[in-house]
Amino acid sequence: MELNIPEVVEEIRTLFERYEQALIDKDVEVLDATFWNSPLTIRAAIHENGYGFDEIHAHRVRRPPGPGIKLARRRVVITTFGRDLATVHLEFDMRGRDMPARQSQTWVRFPDVGWKVVLAQVSVTESTPAY
Template identity: 45%
Template sequence: MDIDLPDVLAEVTAQFERYEKALVSNDVAVLDELFHADRRSIRYGVAENLYGHDEIMAFRAARSPVGLGRSTARTVITTYGRDTAVASTLFYREQLAGKVGRQMQTWIRFPEGWRIVAAHVSIIADPGAPKT
């Protein structure tokens, strides 16, 4: 199996960046587009377990657009063959002082393009934060 083919890695990276931009700007249409429109798509969030595209879309539609800005670090995108990828990143928000968010996404290439089929978001105490 070919891992990290340059053209495939560039494609997934562009979609990951598109997702990130949509996330912080609350572009719900793009966020909905980038999750695979299927009942088997899953998003485990910080405080929610979403099963299927309909639940994911409903969550996005109801989510407050306030405080979505964030920075990311240690992003790793790995592609497997031409049609599968995993994207992982840490994220930081000003209102989450002393904590770090973790996000993982499984991306699959479909005829309509790259889509997320599974995602997991969690927040933990930042192991790199100064101890008080």
């Protein structure tokens, strides 16, 4: 298996940036299009746990728009495994809190619908790990 094929990394980076902008804009259509429409999709975040696409969508509709600006990023790591599996890990400064937050996503390329997030998680920590 080939890791980090440059054009695959770039595909994921573009999709990830589109998703991040959709969070800021509360573009529910793009947010929904990013996630696999399946009861097996999971998004666990600070104020929500969505088990299945329908729960994730319901939260998207209820939540307010994002902060209006991109969050201060500390680090983004994209790793691709072949041409059909990728992970994204973002470490950023949480608004209003003196602590870092993290967002991780697992992306799968499906033959019929393309790249979709199948698992996402957002968390806040009290300290930054040593790398």
